[in-house]
Amino acid sequence: MISAMSADRVIGSGEGMPWDVPEEYQHFLDTTRDATLILGRRSYEIFGPTLTSARCFVITRQPDQLTPSRTTADDIAVASLQEAIERARAFDRHIYVAGGGQIYRQAISAADGMLLSVIPGDWTGETYFPPIVAEDWRVLLNEDRGSYQLTQYERRR
Ligand SMILES: NC(=O)c1ccc[n+]([C@@H]2O[C@H](COP(=O)([O-])OP(=O)(O)OC[C@H]3O[C@@H](n4cnc5c(N)ncnc54)[C@H](OP(=O)(O)O)[C@@H]3O)[C@@H](O)[C@H]2O)c1
DSSP: OEEEEETTOEEEOSSSOSSOOHHHHHHHHHHHTTSEEEEEHHHHHHHGGGOOOSEEEEEOSOGGGOOOSOSSSOOEEESSHHHHHHHHTTSSSOEEEOOOHHHHHHHGGGOSEEEEEEEOSOOOOSEEOOOOOGGGEEEEEEEEOSSOEEEEEEEOO
């Protein structure tokens, strides 16, 4: 999973994120370039036009209604997280679950790793990343990048 959040796990406010930290969003675009993304329909509508991934699997209860946000990529509507994971595995690329709140909640128990950016400051919003159980995760990297703190986690087995 890949996400940016406040220290108290706010990830979204309305049609976007409450902060404007372009270098963090660039980190997201660089990391997910040519990868496979799994996204909820709302997040795909918000971020779709800017994405650099090779392919998105977009989770929606109305797969036949999805309008692709990009003409340059082969984005696909799917009916569940399970279907997204199964179909994404058929492509030989790194798979990232990239939000939003509904999808992170459903995916966190199946995730092998997390790459999380924490944006310092007080931010308000209505969408949250799910609670993180610290003992489930090993920290592989923890780096102060000035405007955000980047931490990479691997699931403890
Ligand atoms: N900070 C970050 O890293 C980050 C990343 C991504 C998003 N965000 C923020 O998160 C917010 C959006 O998150 P969200 O929770 O509102 O929406 P979301 O998770 O992006 O998408 C929700 C949609 O996914 C579909 N869905 C969810 N569960 C499903 C299931 N079990 N089966 C089939 N379809 C399912 C539904 O689509 P249909 O309605 O089409 O059926 C639902 O409306 C925005 O504020 C965005 O800016 C932040």
